[in-house]
Amino acid sequence: MNIAQNILAELDPILNAKSLAIIGISTREQGSGSSFLGALREFGFEGTLYAVNPRGMEIPGFRVYPNVRDIPDQVDLALIMVPASAVPTVVEDCLAKGVKGVEIFSSGFSETGEEDGRRLEAELSRIARKGIRIIGPNCFGIYCSANKLTFLAGLDFPQKRGPVAFISQSGGHSVEFGLWAKAYDIGLSKVISYGNGCDLNELDFLEYLAQDPETKIVGAYLEGTKDGRRLVDTVGRISKVKPVIIWKAGLTKLGARVVKSHTGALGGEERIWEGFFRQSGAIRARNLNEMTDFITAFLYLPGDTGRRISVVGGGGGMGVVAADACSQAGLEIPTFDDEIQQRLRPLLPAAGTSVRNPVDFGGPMMPPPVYEKILEIVASTDDVDVIVVTHLVHFMYNARRFQGFSLSAIDELLSIPLRIKERFGKPVVVVLPMVQPDVEALGEEEERRRIQSYYLSAGIPVYPSLERAVKGISSLIQYYSEAGRG
Amino acid sequence: MNIAQNILAELDPILNAKSLAIIGISTREQGSGSSFLGALREFGFEGTLYAVNPRGMEIPGFRVYPNVRDIPDQVDLALIMVPASAVPTVVEDCLAKGVKGVEIFSSGFSETGEEDGRRLEAELSRIARKGIRIIGPNCFGIYCSANKLTFLAGLDFPQKRGPVAFISQSGGHSVEFGLWAKAYDIGLSKVISYGNGCDLNELDFLEYLAQDPETKIVGAYLEGTKDGRRLVDTVGRISKVKPVIIWKAGLTKLGARVVKSHTGALGGEERIWEGFFRQSGAIRARNLNEMTDFITAFLYLPGDTGRRISVVGGGGGMGVVAADACSQAGLEIPTFDDEIQQRLRPLLPAAGTSVRNPVDFGGPMMPPPVYEKILEIVASTDDVDVIVVTHLVHFMYNARRFQGFSLSAIDELLSIPLRIKERFGKPVVVVLPMVQPDVEALGEEEERRRIQSYYLSAGIPVYPSLERAVKGISSLIQYYSEAGRG
Numbered sequence: 001m002n003i004a005q006n007i008l009a010e011l012d013p014i015l016n017a018k019s020l021a022i023i024g025i026s027t028r029e030q031g032s033g034s035s036f037l038g039a040l041r042e043f044g045f046e047g048t049l050y051a052v053n054p055r056g057m058e059i060p061g062f063r064v065y066p067n068v069r070d071i072p073d074q075v076d077l078a079l080i081m082v083p084a085s086a087v088p089t090v091v092e093d094c095l096a097k098g099v100k101g102v103e104i105f106s107s108g109f110s111e112t113g114e115e116d117g118r119r120l121e122a123e124l125s126r127i128a129r130k131g132i133r134i135i136g137p138n139c140f141g142i143y144c145s146a147n148k149l150t151f152l153a154g155l156d157f158p159q160k161r162g163p164v165a166f167i168s169q170s171g172g173h174s175v176e177f178g179l180w181a182k183a184y185d186i187g188l189s190k191v192i193s194y195g196n197g198c199d200l201n202e203l204d205f206l207e208y209l210a211q212d213p214e215t216k217i218v219g220a221y222l223e224g225t226k227d228g229r230r231l232v233d234t235v236g237r238i239s240k241v242k243p244v245i246i247w248k249a250g251l252t253k254l255g256a257r258v259v260k261s262h263t264g265a266l267g268g269e270e271r272i273w274e275g276f277f278r279q280s281g282a283i284r285a286r287n288l289n290e291m292t293d294f295i296t297a298f299l300y301l302p303g304d305t306g307r308r309i310s311v312v313g314g315g316g317g318m319g320v321v322a323a324d325a326c327s328q329a330g331l332e333i334p335t336f337d338d339e340i341q342q343r344l345r346p347l348l349p350a351a352g353t354s355v356r357n358p359v360d361f362g363g364p365m366m367p368p369p370v371y372e373k374i375l376e377i378v379a380s381t382d383d384v385d386v387i388v389v390t391h392l393v394h395f396m397y398n399a400r401r402f403q404g405f406s407l408s409a410i411d412e413l414l415s416i417p418l419r420i421k422e423r424f425g426k427p428v429v430v431v432l433p434m435v436q437p438d439v440e441a442l443g444e445e446e447e448r449r450r451i452q453s454y455y456l457s458a459g460i461p462v463y464p465s466l467e468r469a470v471k472g473i474s475s476l477i478q479y480y481s482e483a484g485r486g
Numbered sequence: 487m488n489i490a491q492n493i494l495a496e497l498d499p500i501l502n503a504k505s506l507a508i509i510g511i512s513t514r515e516q517g518s519g520s521s522f523l524g525a526l527r528e529f530g531f532e533g534t535l536y537a538v539n540p541r542g543m544e545i546p547g548f549r550v551y552p553n554v555r556d557i558p559d560q561v562d563l564a565l566i567m568v569p570a571s572a573v574p575t576v577v578e579d580c581l582a583k584g585v586k587g588v589e590i591f592s593s594g595f596s597e598t599g600e601e602d603g604r605r606l607e608a609e610l611s612r613i614a615r616k617g618i619r620i621i622g623p624n625c626f627g628i629y630c631s632a633n634k635l636t637f638l639a640g641l642d643f644p645q646k647r648g649p650v651a652f653i654s655q656s657g658g659h660s661v662e663f664g665l666w667a668k669a670y671d672i673g674l675s676k677v678i679s680y681g682n683g684c685d686l687n688e689l690d691f692l693e694y695l696a697q698d699p700e701t702k703i704v705g706a707y708l709e710g711t712k713d714g715r716r717l718v719d720t721v722g723r724i725s726k727v728k729p730v731i732i733w734k735a736g737l738t739k740l741g742a743r744v745v746k747s748h749t750g751a752l753g754g755e756e757r758i759w760e761g762f763f764r765q766s767g768a769i770r771a772r773n774l775n776e777m778t779d780f781i782t783a784f785l786y787l788p789g790d791t792g793r794r795i796s797v798v799g800g801g802g803g804m805g806v807v808a809a810d811a812c813s814q815a816g817l818e819i820p821t822f823d824d825e826i827q828q829r830l831r832p833l834l835p836a837a838g839t840s841v842r843n844p845v846d847f848g849g850p851m852m853p854p855p856v857y858e859k860i861l862e863i864v865a866s867t868d869d870v871d872v873i874v875v876t877h878l879v880h881f882m883y884n885a886r887r888f889q890g891f892s893l894s895a896i897d898e899l900l901s902i903p904l905r906i907k908e909r910f911g912k913p914v915v916v917v918l919p920m921v922q923p924d925v926e927a928l929g930e931e932e933e934r935r936r937i938q939s940y941y942l943s944a945g946i947p948v949y950p951s952l953e954r955a956v957k958g959i960s961s962l963i964q965y966y967s968e969a970g971r972g
Contacts, residue, residue, distance in 0.1 A: 083836075084836075107836070107838035107839075107848075108836055138838060156922075168803075170803030170806070171803075171838075172803040172804060173803040175881075176803075176921055179880070179921045179922035179927075180921065180922065182922055182924060182926075183921075183922045183923050183924040183927070221803070223806060249803070249806045249807060249810055250806050250809070250810060251810055287807075287953070317654075317656030317657075317658040317659040317662075317707070317735070318658060320656070320709060320735045320736050321735060321773075323736070324735055324736060324737060350569075350570075350593070350594055352593035352624060352657075353593075362593075394665070395661075434923070435662055435665045435666065435669075436642075436665035436666065436668055436669045437669045437920070437935060437938075437950070438668060438669040438935055438938070438939060439932060439935045439936055439939060440668075441665075441669070442928070442931070442932055442935065445928070445931065446925060446928055449923060449924055449925045449928065450925055452923075452924070453924060453925060464923070467773070
């Protein structure tokens with residue numbers, strides 16, 4: 001059987017499961033089983049839910065079966081949370097019942113580094129080959145936005161459907177990614193935490209997501225792989241049609257050692273992975289922030305975005321930071337020609353400002369009509385492909401208090417980048433730095449988050465720093481500048 | 487005159503000014519002059535304030551003098567905010583009056599890149615040599631915690647006195663630094679924004695801070711220097727007695743171009759500055775976050791802190807991130823020996839956890855008595871110099887909702903690292919990551935900030951990520967591991 005070609009037909013019914021059995025539901029109040037059942041219901045899972053416990057406990061509103069084989073109806077997916085030693089028997093039961101796939105939350109397999117765990121995991125792989133697909137063990141399983149299937153402690157997960165998929169060897173990172181996606185209004189298709197990957201692993205899931213019509217952007221957290229050659233091939237093929245952003249952890253020797261005890265995978269060395277990124281065309285993220293930043297760029301900005309940036313905002317140090325960041329990210333900040341400079345000059349205060357690009361107001365606030373004129377001039381400049389506007393929300397509040405700007409002037413100013421984007425058809429990116437993260441400044445942070453949400457819902461990407469914004473833009477440009485993409 | 491030897495005697499009366507004249511107070515409501523006067527009063531400046539305006543305007547509660555020379559009393563420091571062309575005359579007036587120093591907020595000097603500006607600035611340098619010291623032009627001036635002298639729009643500035651000084655060519659960064667210092671409870675001695683530095687420049691201020699008994703840790707944001715050789719010598723000398731942390735911006739070609747239009751300094755190339763850091767022993771920060779992170783380490787951790795780290799917390803991906811970060815920062819995460827592992831093993835759930843170091847609970851919460859036992863074992867291990875505990879506040883909230891942990895259990899758990907630090911006398915560092923920065927999660931962020939403040943006020947440093955924590959610790963170890971320091 002050629003897995004690659006059948007993977008969509010095989011995995012779709014599992015990920016979009018219409019009936020679900022939770023095996024190993026706990027009788028203890030603090031157990032994750034019963035709360036997980038509740039979370040699935042509250043989250044709005046649209047299929048049928050069954051609970052399985054050999055001691056036949058009672059859960060209000062559910063019938064609990066002693067064995068998965070006792071369930072009278074078809075079961076698409078089983079969630080297994082029994083102790084490791086009991087897992088193989090339970091999976092055999094699922095196989096007998098005709099369950100298509102199982103996710104195994106339980107740990108205690110190859111990641112322990114012990115003989116017992118390795119043996120148990122080998123047994124699982126053997127059972128899988130008889131005709132059932134396994135996600136895990138030692139994982140959080142599947143989140144699928146289409147049927148509102150969420151995973152462990154997933155009540156907080158976002159509900160917004162969209163084109164972004166994420167796979168992760170780490171359950172923790174998959175949950176955290178979901179929360180970042182929520183904050184940056186990133187719509188998700190699937191999130192898959194696959195842990196040790198004893199049967200289905202990164203290769204299968206990447207292949208699946210390549211074929212999944214709902215998924216347009218693929219993110220992955222990898223600690224290692226069991227088949228580097230196939231990973232290069234697979235990612236290389238996918239990269240030609242969809243961007244694949246990979247955060248590879250455990251790059252250092254020390255990291256690789258910890259990887260081994262986390263998911264049992266073999267973490268490779270830095271130079272091997274450098275080769276991987278070069279050959280496969282995958283986009284390399286160094287942490288979860290970069291993962292979110294890059295995905296944001298792919299989600300919000302057009303593929304033909306150019307590399308000539310204009311940065312517009314207030315505060316002199318900002319200009320130097322912007323220039324350093326653009327330069328490091330391989331982007332350009334073209335100096336405006338004399339004519340543009342002369343048109344901008346009378347709009348800005350004489351002192352402490354710059355009209356060369358970055359356009360620096362010297363302070364956080366401008367009268368809105370003047371601000372609009374400046375952005376009009378910048379947007380109509382042929383040399384500029386992307387306009388990055390920075391709003392120092394914290395200091396705007398200050399300006400309101402000290403310079404007498406009204407709240408409505410701030411609102412008016414904030415709305416201008418939206419109009420500019422519409423009128424000139426050029427990408428606009430907004431930077432909203434956070435400063436002073438203490439309790440006293442929580443009001444400013446609330447306002448900053450409201451403004452972030454305002455721009456995101458208008459289709460404008462938001463970053464918390466200039467450095468992160470230009471790195472995000474750069475990841476997009478780098479991907480599309482390589483031949484045969486998109 | 488040897489500036490270096492007299493700098494303390496010369497600058498102390500200026501920075502600790504007992505009488506202040508604000509020259510160029512504006513009649514317009516939105517002008518920065520009148521609001522600045524108000525801000526100084528509200529901030530609690532402890533000396534006498536005079537206002538100067540040639541048109542003799544009225545400000546309730548102040549006598550406004552037409553010229554600084556008309557003030558009947560001694561003036562230690564004058565704050566000048568008249569248009570650039572009028573500045574030299576005003577400084578001459580100050581010289582005639584016997585004012586010791588002036589800070590010139592006005593811009594329009596060498597940073598414009600134009601002949602007029604350069605000429606005006608050269609004139610200021612000439613006047614300074616007649617016997618008055620100039621800070622600026624194109625700057626925000628001096629903040630001094632001792633006499634509550636704050637600078638432009640400085641009402642939000644922290645009031646806490648302490649051993650940290652910061653100098654900055656950029657006014658914006660100096661304000662932002664103040665706000666970060668507030669959030670991380672960093673007590674300040676002086677913050678100086680010196681802009682173009684036409685008279686007093688980074689060399690003078692560094693020399694001053696080296697001799698200032700109140701200052702123990704020096705931070706600097708530099709865009710360039712006019713005397714690289716002297717900067718190496720000066721910083722090299724200071725580094726032997728106090729840590730000097732420098733963020734040099736404008737390192738890239740593009741950045742250097744923007745530096746020129748920002749403060750008129752010549753930004754050097756990357757390799758020149760690499761040599762500078764190697765020779766001078768200055769600690770290199772790459773942005774304002776690193777500046778704050780490194781200062782936090784120097785402020786909260788003892789100089790003899792060792793490099794063997796134990797990371798204790800919940801969530802598997804955390805362990806790999808910790809290991810990668812430590813390895814990159816040159817720190818060690820020693821694997822615990824069998825005896826320690828065997829003592830830890832029964833305390834942790836069997837599944838999804840690790841006792842090797844990092845100690846990984848698999849989840850964000852533990853019963854507090856178990857958590858305390860784990861930290862006791864870790865703290866009593868000879869192999870461990872620093873304990874880094876991570877609290878995923880966001881997920882603790884989840885645990886409360888889904889696993890039935892009470893608020894008081896969370897409080898109890900949070901208090902344990904304090905007791906461990908006291909009982910074992912080993913440095914404890916807390917990591918409080920922020921996730922999901924949207925409006926919906928503002929409650930979690932408030933709690934995170936409260937917890938941050940709780941630890942900081944107990945003398946425990948807090949970082950928003952593991953990467954930043956280990957880089958902070960590393961900066962401290964690197965400084966003290968070089969000979970003849972501290």
